[in-house]
Amino acid sequence: xxxxxxxxxxxxxxxxxxxLSLSTSKELHKAxxxxxxxxxxxxxxxxxxxxxxIDIFPVIQENGSDPAGGFEDKTHxxxxxxxxxxxxxxxxxxxxxxxxxxLYAGDWMWxxxxxxxxxxxxxxxxxxxxxxxxxxxxxxxxxxxxxxxxYPDVDGDNxx
Amino acid sequence: MAKIxxxxxxxxxxxxxxxISSTMTLKKADSEVGIELTSGxxxxxxxxxxxxxxxxxxAQNYGTPTASKSAKVYIKNVGSDSTKHFKIGKGTSxxxxxxxxxVGNATTYWELGRLYGGDWMLIPWDAATTTGDITIQPSSxxxxxxxxxxxxx
Numbered sequence: 001x002x003x004x005x006x007x008x009x010x011x012x013x014x015x016x017x018x019x020l021s022l023s024t025s026k027e028l029h030k031a032x033x034x035x036x037x038x039x040x041x042x043x044x045x046x047x048x049x050x051x052x053x054i055d056i057f058p059v060i061q062e063n064g065s066d067p068a069g070g071f072e073d074k075t076h077x078x079x080x081x082x083x084x085x086x087x088x089x090x091x092x093x094x095x096x097x098x099x100x101x102x103l104y105a106g107d108w109m110w111x112x113x114x115x116x117x118x119x120x121x122x123x124x125x126x127x128x129x130x131x132x133x134x135x136x137x138x139x140x141x142x143x144x145x146x147x148x149x150x151y152p153d154v155d156g157d158n159x160x
Numbered sequence: 161m162a163k164i165x166x167x168x169x170x171x172x173x174x175x176x177x178x179x180i181s182s183t184m185t186l187k188k189a190d191s192e193v194g195i196e197l198t199s200g201x202x203x204x205x206x207x208x209x210x211x212x213x214x215x216x217x218x219a220q221n222y223g224t225p226t227a228s229k230s231a232k233v234y235i236k237n238v239g240s241d242s243t244k245h246f247k248i249g250k251g252t253s254x255x256x257x258x259x260x261x262x263v264g265n266a267t268t269y270w271e272l273g274r275l276y277g278g279d280w281m282l283i284p285w286d287a288a289t290t291t292g293d294i295t296i297q298p299s300s301x302x303x304x305x306x307x308x309x310x311x312x313x
Binding site: 002003004005006007008009010011012013014015016020022024026029031032033034037038039040042043075076077079081087088090093095096098099100101102103104105106107108109110111112113114116117124126143145 | 162163164165166167168169170171172173174175178180182184185187189190191192196198200201230231232234236242243245247248250251262263270271272273274275276278279280281282283284285286288291292309
């Protein structure tokens with residue numbers, strides 16, 4: 001069984017009156033189990049030269065279908081880091097076009113991700129999208145740890 | 161100016177060389193100035209499966225997180241049960257056990273992910289009024305606890 005552990009430390013000596021120190025650590029498990037997640041997209045490092053939004057983690061499920069495996073209810077964890085060192089350069093992170101927040105220079109995020117489908121007729125997906133603030137070039141790193149995702153099939157209909 | 165450091169370490173044996181180590185210092189938008197405000201660490205208990213707001217934008221008793229500024233949110237399911245989770249979302253909560261429908265526009269809700277016992281997350285937060293609220297929905301009506309902390313300018 002694979003073991004993946006995510007640990008966080010938040011510290012500050014001057015945010016509040018006394019020193020702040022918070023530490024937590026957790027193994028990543030498959031949904032509703034204590035079995036470790038055993039798949040990953042690997043670690044990507046990209047250089048983006050456009051302010052066009054891009055899908056870094058797309059949901060492939062089409063037209064409300066729920067393919068064998070039920071990816072929506074599986075565990076996924078995503079990491080994104082803006083590697084820019086220029087304070088005014090940020091990336092906007094969205095889920096299905098809804099803004100989660102902005103990662104400024106050096107910022108990272110770590111969150112679980114549900115590969116949900118739109119429950120209305122719009123057939124929108126919970127794609128994780130990223131939009132650089134400048135077209136002059138920004139490095140961004142990202143990775144996903146998970147227990148299952150769907151890849152696009154060769155004829156494009158993603159049907160079984 | 162305060163200095164808040166957040167360090168992430170991910171170790172994994174899924175692939176060799178996959179470990180992640182990254183530290184960020186929380187700063188105000190478009191600047192080198194550190195974030196100075198926080199909600200403090202908040203703990204809440206839930207005893208129903210209703211979908212409700214966990215972190216709301218706009219005026220709070222600890223300050224006013226707003227969309228145009230920098231903010232980060234830490235959330236942890238402090239339980240230990242691997243079969244119970246919180247659904248964490250962003251947008252408008254239903255207030256009932258039937259979650260708000262997910263539609264990808266600025267006026268509704270989208271599920272971000274699920275925190276099982278012990279799981280934590282740290283995300284940037286676009287604290288837009290109402291639609292920027294962070295929602296939570298327990299998977300069980302048995303008592304479940306969560307902690308959160310907001311850092312903002």
